[in-house]
Amino acid sequence: MLYDAEGYSSVLNFKVVQENTExxxxxxxxxxxxxxxxxxxxxxxxxxxxxxxxxRFLDLARPLKLDGYVVEMLGPDYGDTIExxxxxxxxxxxxxxxxxxxxxHCMAKEIEDPSWCxxxxxxxxxxxxxxxxxxxxxxxxxxGALNTFILFQPRHSFAQAIRPGESTLPxxxxxxxxxxxxxxxxxxxxxxxASPFDAYRYVRPLKHGDPTVRWWEA
Amino acid sequence: MADSTSSIEDRSLGATVPPATRLVxxxxxxxxxxxxxxxxxxxxGDLTLEAWVYARDRLxxxxxxxxxxxxxHYRLKLDPxxxxxxxxxxxxxxxxxxxxxxxxxxxxxxxxxxxxFRGNHFSTLLSYSTPHSDYDNDLLIYEHxxxxxxxxxxxxxxxxxxxxxxxxxxxxxxxxxxSTGVLKIYKDDxxxxxxxxxxxxxxxxxxxxxxxxxxxxxxxxxDGGCLVFGQKQERPADLAALDIGxxxxxxxxxxxxxxxxxxxxxxxxxxxxxxxxxEEGLVADWRFSEMSRAVGECLNACSVxxxxxxxxxxxxxxxxRDVKQYRVVAVAGRQTVASRELFQTQxxxxxxxxxxxxxxxxxxxxxxxxxxxxxQGQRLQLLVNGSEVETVSxxxxxLPFDETILFRLGRFDSGLIDEVRIWNEARTAGQLKExxxxxxxxxxxxxxxxxxxxxxxDGKLRDHSGRGxxxxxxxxxxxxxxRQPQRPASDAELSGPALQIKSKxx
Numbered sequence: 001m002l003y004d005a006e007g008y009s010s011v012l013n014f015k016v017v018q019e020n021t022e023x024x025x026x027x028x029x030x031x032x033x034x035x036x037x038x039x040x041x042x043x044x045x046x047x048x049x050x051x052x053x054x055x056r057f058l059d060l061a062r063p064l065k066l067d068g069y070v071v072e073m074l075g076p077d078y079g080d081t082i083e084x085x086x087x088x089x090x091x092x093x094x095x096x097x098x099x100x101x102x103x104x105h106c107m108a109k110e111i112e113d114p115s116w117c118x119x120x121x122x123x124x125x126x127x128x129x130x131x132x133x134x135x136x137x138x139x140x141x142x143x144g145a146l147n148t149f150i151l152f153q154p155r156h157s158f159a160q161a162i163r164p165g166e167s168t169l170p171x172x173x174x175x176x177x178x179x180x181x182x183x184x185x186x187x188x189x190x191x192x193x194a195s196p197f198d199a200y201r202y203v204r205p206l207k208h209g210d211p212t213v214r215w216w217e218a
Numbered sequence: 219m220a221d222s223t224s225s226i227e228d229r230s231l232g233a234t235v236p237p238a239t240r241l242v243x244x245x246x247x248x249x250x251x252x253x254x255x256x257x258x259x260x261x262x263g264d265l266t267l268e269a270w271v272y273a274r275d276r277l278x279x280x281x282x283x284x285x286x287x288x289x290x291h292y293r294l295k296l297d298p299x300x301x302x303x304x305x306x307x308x309x310x311x312x313x314x315x316x317x318x319x320x321x322x323x324x325x326x327x328x329x330x331x332x333x334x335f336r337g338n339h340f341s342t343l344l345s346y347s348t349p350h351s352d353y354d355n356d357l358l359i360y361e362h363x364x365x366x367x368x369x370x371x372x373x374x375x376x377x378x379x380x381x382x383x384x385x386x387x388x389x390x391x392x393x394x395x396x397s398t399g400v401l402k403i404y405k406d407d408x409x410x411x412x413x414x415x416x417x418x419x420x421x422x423x424x425x426x427x428x429x430x431x432x433x434x435x436x437x438x439x440x441d442g443g444c445l446v447f448g449q450k451q452e453r454p455a456d457l458a459a460l461d462i463g464x465x466x467x468x469x470x471x472x473x474x475x476x477x478x479x480x481x482x483x484x485x486x487x488x489x490x491x492x493x494x495x496x497e498e499g500l501v502a503d504w505r506f507s508e509m510s511r512a513v514g515e516c517l518n519a520c521s522v523x524x525x526x527x528x529x530x531x532x533x534x535x536x537x538x539r540d541v542k543q544y545r546v547v548a549v550a551g552r553q554t555v556a557s558r559e560l561f562q563t564q565x566x567x568x569x570x571x572x573x574x575x576x577x578x579x580x581x582x583x584x585x586x587x588x589x590x591x592x593x594q595g596q597r598l599q600l601l602v603n604g605s606e607v608e609t610v611s612x613x614x615x616x617l618p619f620d621e622t623i624l625f626r627l628g629r630f631d632s633g634l635i636d637e638v639r640i641w642n643e644a645r646t647a648g649q650l651k652e653x654x655x656x657x658x659x660x661x662x663x664x665x666x667x668x669x670x671x672x673x674x675x676d677g678k679l680r681d682h683s684g685r686g687x688x689x690x691x692x693x694x695x696x697x698x699x700x701r702q703p704q705r706p707a708s709d710a711e712l713s714g715p716a717l718q719i720k721s722k723x724x
Contacts, residue, residue, distance in 0.1 A: 110363060112364055114335075115336050115338055118291075124336075164276065165278065165632075166276060167387075167469040167539055168333050168386060169385070171414075171415030175417075176416065190409050196382060198336070
């Protein structure tokens with residue numbers, strides 16, 4: 001594929017989030033983007049066009065030290081309400097899971113399990129979702145972007161932030177990220193952060209203290 | 219460290235020589251003596267070796283001074299203490315204690331310091347199995363999906379709902395009392411731990427139990443079985459039957475077992491502390507150092523003979539991680555010792571090895587009646603920041619030795635060495651204390667070698683003793699910035715005490 005995967009409009013449009021978020025690793029992260037979302041096509045048809053490129057990203061993420069793959073979904077209905085965002089997330093991840101070339105079909109497994117995380121193409125992936133439903137007090141606020149973004153972060157990309165000779169991210173880095181979000185009025189929900197279930201963090205509740213968004217049931 | 223601009227007085231020349239470069243002694247470099255000069259670095263008889271060292275976190279290789287010749291052998295190094303990494307891949311990773319001596323039968327406390335990663339749906343922490351019981355596992359502790367931690371004793375089990383905090387260090391405690399059946403689980407508060415660690419406060423306290431229930435009332439756990447961390451046993455000690463699909467994935471920093479159900483206050487008192495090993499009811503306290511890992515064993519505060527933790531080959535392949543503590547190891551004469559205490563990284567320490575060959579009289583009984591005979595003895599002392607520390611003897615075979623090394627300073631990855639002094643006398647406590655921060659001119663009579671990081675005009679590491687034991691070095695250079703940690707210049711600047719240790723009762 002001879003195109004600039006880091007220059008796609010999905011990446012360019014996501015930059016407003018990448019450059020304004022309080023996460024200290026975001027600004028320097030290397031993101032590939034999906035090709036333009038075509039509103040006239042179905043969700044499945046759009047994902048069919050994206051899947052080969054997503055797989056290519058996953059193949060190259062380790063050697064090229066790539067951090068994430070962003071899909072931008074055009075149109076208000078994908079993430080203008082928390083219900084829409086939850087449903088969108090389920091539909092996208094369900095479809096990808098069904099098409100998983102590694103045959104893992106993770107969405108068919110017990111999601112509320114500490115060992116579960118989304119997987120595709122044999123890679124474990126953390127999912128971040130950003131929609132216009134979130135206001136500026138939410139850690140998933142998209143800084144005025146109107147479209148919905150789903151960011152696929154291979155879990156191995158987190159290891160790049162871990163210092164050699166250590167098992168996990170330094171506590172100081174974690175604490176700083178949380179403090180920065182708190183300082184800017186977008187605090188993490190400690191209950192969600194402390195949950196053993198990865199899925200709980202994929203779609204954040206609108207407000208602190210709101211119940212977990214059970215997007216997989218949407 | 220001093221700048222490179224001051225002149226150096228060279229006793230061999232009897233004159234002041236031009237300023238020389240001062241090197242940062244540390245990192246992957248080292249300095250070695252030419253073989254033809256090796257005999258000049260030998261110390262036969264009494265010996266004192268002093269060095270200022272700064273060990274950083276993630277310390278791995280930490281050799282300070284090594285000398286071996288036909289005439290003498292002395293060595294000073296650090297042994298990093300850290301975590302082991304367990305996985306659900308082949309080759310299997312496990313920690314095993316077989317033929318367990320005095321396994322707690324009717325009351326126990328198990329403490330684990332772990333950092334789990336997402337792996338298996340069924341993740342085994344501990345499996346204890348005895349050959350003659352009717353149970354697959356006499357004691358089994360595992361996390362099972364939404365059920366959280368599950369504890370089984372003699373085939374009776376209880377689901378606690380307590381889940382692990384993934385990708386995060388946590389202290390987990392399980393206590394059980396047979397007479398009441400009461401089982402409690404304690405765990406660090408994850409958010410509080412992160413906040414405290416980021417503020418430099420490495421020790422947080424446990425709050426009340428997250429779970430209290432009843433299990434196996436009036437039952438007892440058999441002795442003499444096989445305890446495994448990280449894998450579920452299908453048959454006692456049968457490595458082929460370990461179920462890798464139920465293994466633990468993550469890191470283990472320490473494991474401790476008591477033969478009584480400790481209360482909250484006591485748990486917090488001992489939390490994060492390196493114990494003496496003879497605390498009442500302490501059965502074992504296992505940690506992992508580079509030296510112990512290299513020989514496939516664990517450190518145990520309680521005993522070097524019983525309940526030896528053995529490591530799978532897979533665990534021996536990679537260095538210990540998450541190093542924030544170390545032991546001091548010393549060799550002199552025919553003795554090898556290690557400090558009983560652990561010391562924290564990220565500060566300067568003055569280390570001293572003092573070796574004395576002593577004579578003493580011994581009463582012997584012979585055919586003609588009792589007589590006295592003169593025996594040669596050896597005494598090896600370790601001092602840290604001028605204070606003697608308790609030591610344990612080690613088997614020399616536990617200390618790998620590179621036969622090609624003759625006399626060397628370094629390698630000291632993740633750290634700094636500053637001012638090494640080697641004496642052919644056993645310095646007294648008073649002499650050591652008076653010269654801790656700087657050396658008096660009239661104290662140099664017995665100096666064998668003295669290094670400060672200065673170089674000679676011909677590019678060697680200068681020996682300031684005047685005996686000409688300059689070393690060829692590689693990988694060391696002058697500091698590029700002034701941001702190196704500054705060595706203490708007085709008692710007031712010395713760091714606090716070692717990792718808090720429970721003193722042995724008098």
